[in-house]
Amino acid sequence: MMSKLEPQPHTQLTPEIGTDSAIIMGDPARVGKAAKLMEHVQEWADNREYRSVIGEYRGKRILAMSTGIGAPSAGIGVEELHRVGVRKVIRVGSAGAMQKEIGLGELVIAEGVVRDDGLSKKYVPDIYPAVPSYRLMALAHKYAPQAVYGIVRSHDGFYVDGNAETEAFWSGKGIVADDMESGILMVIGRQRGMETLSILNNVVLYQGDLADGVNSLVGGDELMAKGEEASLRLALDILSDSEGDEK
Numbered sequence: 001m002m003s004k005l006e007p008q009p010h011t012q013l014t015p016e017i018g019t020d021s022a023i024i025m026g027d028p029a030r031v032g033k034a035a036k037l038m039e040h041v042q043e044w045a046d047n048r049e050y051r052s053v054i055g056e057y058r059g060k061r062i063l064a065m066s067t068g069i070g071a072p073s074a075g076i077g078v079e080e081l082h083r084v085g086v087r088k089v090i091r092v093g094s095a096g097a098m099q100k101e102i103g104l105g106e107l108v109i110a111e112g113v114v115r116d117d118g119l120s121k122k123y124v125p126d127i128y129p130a131v132p133s134y135r136l137m138a139l140a141h142k143y144a145p146q147a148v149y150g151i152v153r154s155h156d157g158f159y160v161d162g163n164a165e166t167e168a169f170w171s172g173k174g175i176v177a178d179d180m181e182s183g184i185l186m187v188i189g190r191q192r193g194m195e196t197l198s199i200l201n202n203v204v205l206y207q208g209d210l211a212d213g214v215n216s217l218v219g220g221d222e223l224m225a226k227g228e229e230a231s232l233r234l235a236l237d238i239l240s241d242s243e244g245d246e247k
Contacts, residue, residue: 008080011065012045017054020087021239022063023232024077026181030092034064034232049073060240070156071119071184078185082192090136090197090235091185094228095152095177096204098170104205105227107147107234108176109140110198113183114153120187130154130186133195139238140197147234150176152200154183167207177202199234201227 005014023034028051035041038055045052049068054061063086067077074091081089095108102108113130115121120130140147153175160166167178182198189196203224 007045008083010048010076011050011052011080012047013052013063013065013080013084015084017044017063017084017086019054019061019063020085021060022065022081022086022089023092023235023239024065024067024074024081024089024185025092026067026069026074026094028066030228030232031064031066033228034092034236037229037232037236038062038064050077057236058240062236062239067181070180071117071154074181075119075184075188078188078194079192082188082194086194088133088136088195088239089185089189090199090238091181092199092231092235093179093181093201094203095179095200097202097206098153098167098175098177100206102148102176102202102206103223104202104221105223105225105230106202107144107227107231108152108200108202109137109144109147109149110152110182110200111137111149112151113186113198114151114170114175115183115187116153116155117180117183118156120184123187123191128187130183131190132186132197133189136195136197136238139241140199140234142241143237144234148176150174152177152179152182152198154179154181156180164207171206197235197238199231201231203227
C-alpha cells in the first residue's frame with residue numbers, strides 16, 4: 001500500500017505540491033510555456049510523458065502538467081492528480097475544427113463531449129454524459145465571451161480508415177471540434193468529485209490537412225501560437241479567480 005507522501009508511480013506527484021488546482025496539456029513543451037506565464041516557478045517532475053511544474057498566478061498556486069496523447073495517458077494523469085488532492089483541472093489542448101467558420105487560433109470551449117474514445121466506456125456506460133463544471137464554465141464566459149462554445153468529440157486516433165466520413169457525420173450533428181482527451185477528463189472528474197473544463201486551441205481548419213496543422217503548431221505559426229498562449233492565460237485566469245472557489 002502506498003504512503004500518502006510516496007510519489008505517484010507515473011506523474012511522481014505527492015500532496016506536497018500544495019494546491020487543489022491544475023492545468024493539464026498533452027505536449028510536455030507546453031508546460032514550459034505555461035511556466036513563463038507564472039511566478040515563483042518550481043520544476044516538479046519529468047517522468048515518461050508527465051512533465052510538471054508549480055507556480056503562482058495572481059497569488060494562486062497552480063500545477064501545470066503534461067499527459068501525452070490520448071485518453072489512457074490523460075486518464076492516468078487525472079487519477080493521480082485526484083490522489084494528491086487536486087480538485088480543479090482544466091485541460092489546455094489543441095483541436096481540429098469541425099465547422100468551417102472556426103478559424104486557426106480560435107479558442108473552443110467544450111460544453112459537453114461525444115465520448116468516441118475507448119477508455120471512458122470502461123468507467124461508465126455509453127449513455128453517461130461527459131460535461132464540464134458549471135462554475136468553471138461560468139468563469140470561462142466571464143473571461144472569454146468571444147470563444148466558440150459547443151460540443152466537441154473525443155476520439156482515439158488520427159489515422160483511422162474512414163476518418164473523413166466520420167468527421168463529416170459529426171460535423172452535420174453540430175459538433176464544433178475534435179480532440180482526444182476532453183471526454184476522459186470530464187468522466188473521471190465526475191467520478192472522483194473533481195471540477196473540470198476543456199479549453200482548446202484550433203490548429204486545423206475543417207477539412208484541412210491534419211499534418212500541416214500540427215506541424216504549424218510545432219513551428220510556432222503566429223495565429224496558433226497566439227491561440228495557445230490565450231488558452232493558457234484563460235485557464236490561469238479561471239483557476240486564480242476567487243469566485244471559482246467553493247463557498
